[in-house]
Amino acid sequence: MSKKPKVAFFDFTGCEGCQLCAVDLTPEQLFDLLALVDIVEFREVMTDKAESYDIAFIEGSISRKPDEEKIKDIRARSKLLVTLGACSTIAGVNALRNFYPDDKLLHLVYPGHPEIDRTTIARGVSEVVKVDAMIPGCPIDTHEFLRVVKDLLLGKKPEIPTYPVCVECKMNENTCVYEKGIHCLGPVIRAGCNAICPSNGGYCFGCRGAIPKANIESMKEILQKYNLSAADALDKFKLFLERDKEIFPDDKN
């Protein structure tokens, strides 16, 4: 029997893109990874199952009643449980559904099928079970995934930046998105993506979640200063940050 740590991947409500990112490796990296761990369960690539896991990576948000039972069961059988991507970390784009009342939502998505009533609000995994580490992002960054794996194997607490995207934007010497008259969530969103969107002509969508103690009040003043629409800004925050109670304090559910 191999003594290598047993690793498993599970998916809930999500697009499965983060699982693909986790194995988007060079052949050399793949063999190095497989020399370190045994992948014992991973629906995307194999049919095997296992009874317990050293590390369980969870993709997707918890958005149905049966999901709750399933994630609790995985948690009970895992030594470490790690979220993989925005959906499992902060509920991701799935949480957009939380802005709608259930009946309206069902009618919108499944018109004429009122009997379909299986979804709950979309939640991040940590709202249901204890999470030991997180890998944020939509999708995840493969390098960050590998770094977290290595840290966990070495018994280190994985370090995910607590500073915002601006730090990386400045290191990349980007012209500030605000100077182009465009609203960007970068100042309050967790870095670690190397400011990939602002560095490539875009703006920060907030997929990695808000930094701890984000100064949302100051952000509002800044929007006014740059003559940017507050409604527009709110829409941007809605895309990934519904579960952030600092930003959307009213529990609509």
Add this chain to the structure above:
Amino acid sequence: MLLKTTKTALLKGIDQVLSTYQVAALTKQDSRVLYNYVKTSHDIFWGCRPTVLPPKKFFFPPHETLLDYTADGQIIAKIESKPLVLFGIHPCDLRGIQILDEAFADLHGDPNYLERREKAIIIGLDCHQTCDQDSFCYKVGAHYAKTGYDIMLYPLKDDQYLVEVATDRGNVFAEQFLRAIKGEEKELEEYQQAKAKAFESLKPFKDLEKFPELFQENTHHPVWEHEGARCLSCGSCVMVCPTCYCFNVTDDWELNMRAGKRQRHWDACMLHDFTTVATGENFRPTATARLHHRINRKFNYLMKKHGQSVCVGCGRCVRACLADISPKTIAEAINGEDEKEWN
């Protein structure tokens, strides 16, 4: 030694020096103007435009590998350095480099910084006006470069330049690569008089030399809370500062776990976790406390150490701050220059 040359001769000199040195200068990329390596002298952006990052990145890059190590105990220290000519550096940034030279030479010295610095020839380019409304070099006297350069260029009319050769290194460069004639001291005097006139109405901070005491006494001045309340703790100000030099060091194992790299990355006191310690306590948990610390580093703690303002007034942090927080506003509140009622 004072020489006189032309823009054409300078460009030619740069093209010649490119065979033995890397040359970095202001360049235009897309809509951005930034310091970068050039392939020919034509790549140089010939003008004065504020950049996001100061030229310190050539000596102290945002990320660098300090050493390679292996699981069986081999450790190889690494310094990536090449001979470099840094061309067209303005007085505020020369002042910044001078302060970093002192900081990185302090105590045991920082071999990585010092080796890169040792291999560099710095050619300054004087300014006879401020670059925009955000710069306040004149408030701290940084519109004049004291040291930190090997050669200083003073622009005259008709694309002519006075060339002040300040060091032996500068002399070697001038002799080898620059076609020039002897410069007249009188021309430099005239240049300096014209510059002094241009800056006549732009006064330094009131009581600048007393800043360390003034800042020490004004820890509880309302300006701190007033400005700190708006701070996003985004770290932009400290990332772009020419005199900030804090860093973090991480060990990054390769995936095969047989070898790894010890790396250092810029870190900064305005970021929330900078002062978080192993037990979880954070000594500066509020943005106001962090802002107070950052500005005191410039006008108090390090000013005492370096004998001059460690803020060089380049204005980069002001341009980078979405919340409009400026060291100038704070200093003018602390020294009473703004005559504003803060209480």
